[in-house]
Amino acid sequence: MGRLIAIVIILATAGLVVIGTLWPIPTAAFYAGETSGPAHNWSTPQAAVQSVAHDFEGHHWAQAYASLDNKGQFTEQDLIRDLSGAQFSLRSFAVLEGFHVRPLHEADDRAKMQLQMHWSTVVGDFNDTRDVSVVRVGNMWKPVWPIVQEPHVPPQVIAVNYLRWDVIYRGGGDDWAAENVEGPHIKIVDMHPVERAAGVVVMGELLNEDVVPAYVHVEATLSAKNGKVLGSETSFDRISHLLLPKQVTPFFILFPNATLADVGSIQMQPTATLVAASADPVIEIQNQKLNPVPNPSLTGALVNQSGQTVNIAHVLGTFYDKNGQLVWVAESYIDRALLPQTPVPFTIPIPEDLARQISSERAVVSTYSSTDNL
């Protein structure tokens, strides 16, 4: 009996392998790299843009590049750098999770489609929206890719005379009563809890009032009116962790599903650790502008004033009402690297219901750099 079952299983497995090889399902073939995508179709403008987006999704760069009408204007490497990023930027670590194509305009031999690409990263997702022209070539529609060229910084020497803090910690042979280096002194200078649809948000601002750099984070604990602890959360990455002397960062802590009516008290626990740090790079935040509804946001451009490439930049915006009271804290990661002296735009969305209260803002940037640039 056992032998019979074994033979049946072996035969069934062999049969399924043969069927899968001869008639694979499109998705499996796509992920195995057998085809350029599950739905390659160039018969309509929308289908053509969807086809090229499928190629982007599967990293079939050569096929995607070959299907473009304007490929003579840039190289395949330019296309890869446009979508996959360079210089270890956030795009280099992003995955195209999905896309959506929406027709904007269509004529006999020319059309315009909007391609919304949803990228996911370890620090959250971001959208990349491109308006793609599509032209008819014979019976086929071919996308004209709106390339975003990665800027090239000309060869040069940029003298950097930056400050740096190093720390010598207490050694094993030191007198037991000898103190280690004093930790940085930090202070919460503003704190404001609000209730939102997602839960209770505790936000505020933290000041490094010391003369040494500090690596900071903030933890908040909500307690009910009877003293029972409702929960503890940290600012995680919604804070600029490295604070140089006299620098201020906003922080944002979300308690999902909590309601402010249940909260009796909030205990704040800011923590600071003395770390080695550098004052370089200096980032200028240019042309900051508060944009009103219907798409309220803070927009601007980051300019890396140093000679070192910044791989990933994180912009945090603090928003105040006309009395200077804290209204909201929002943030955005920049998906492209900050090359020296090259402006890179940013947008921080603001909740629509709060936008009318906001009359001023303050933005800070935290940066992450690697010396092993591509």
Place this chain on the structure above:
Amino acid sequence: MRHALPSLPAWLACGALLMASPAARTQSGDLTLPQKAVAGAALTVQTSGSGPATLYIVGTGAALRRQVQLGDAVSFAAGDLDIAGHYVAFLEHGGATDVGEFDVIPAAQPATLAFLAKPSRLSVDLHDGVSGAVYIFDAYHNLVLRPLPVSFQLSVPGGSTESRTVQSHDGAAWTQMNSSSREGAAKFVATAGNASSTRVIEQVPGDPCGLKMSAQPDGQKIALSTDPIRDCSGNPVPDGTIVTFTESFDGEQTTVDVPVKKDIAQAEVPAHAGARITVATGVVLGNEIRWAR
């Protein structure tokens, strides 16, 4: 001469004797002990009678054993008994045990100080900002419990010296002192008898006072530069302190966070006629410039 620790049976015998009735622990005529001995000093124990005997001296963290001839004085050299505390002596001879007790007290003169000074870095001009605590030990690391005057001195090179004298209590003394108005590495010295210990307290400038900047045209940009930035006591703020320049023009804003270098902070912002430029560091605001060109 110090011997190795007694064997297990000897320890058990000592323990049994310690747990025995009070009558068994009274001092017998065969063993004469001093009431008190100084830690680390030489010690003589007088015995009486005749014949061989074994003397055990057991205390907290120390145990000594000697083969003795009854009737002779037993000498312990300086350093043999160096741990302060209560000791019990057992004299075993011919199946009988004589028991005596005595105390070893710390030496009168302090030899070392354990000095805890906090914080190791603070702003200038802080009232009671520095605290110092001292534990006084003799040469054998016994806590000197008798009251002693302990002096604390806090001084910055080129600045004034603040002194305070405190009486120790149960081996410890502590104080609080003000940081001076002058920045620098302050020496915080605690002294008791001939023993002293030094800690370095870094006194750093406080918040900037009278932050002021000026602006100069520089092509398509405005070159901004602060005056030398000092705290309210006139100390220059340290390099690396972040200064924020903000330019507001036509509903847009440009900000640059720059570190202070050699007492001043410098930055460039786009030149716009009518732009309003402000400067700040931490929670301190500086002057405002209206760019007219």
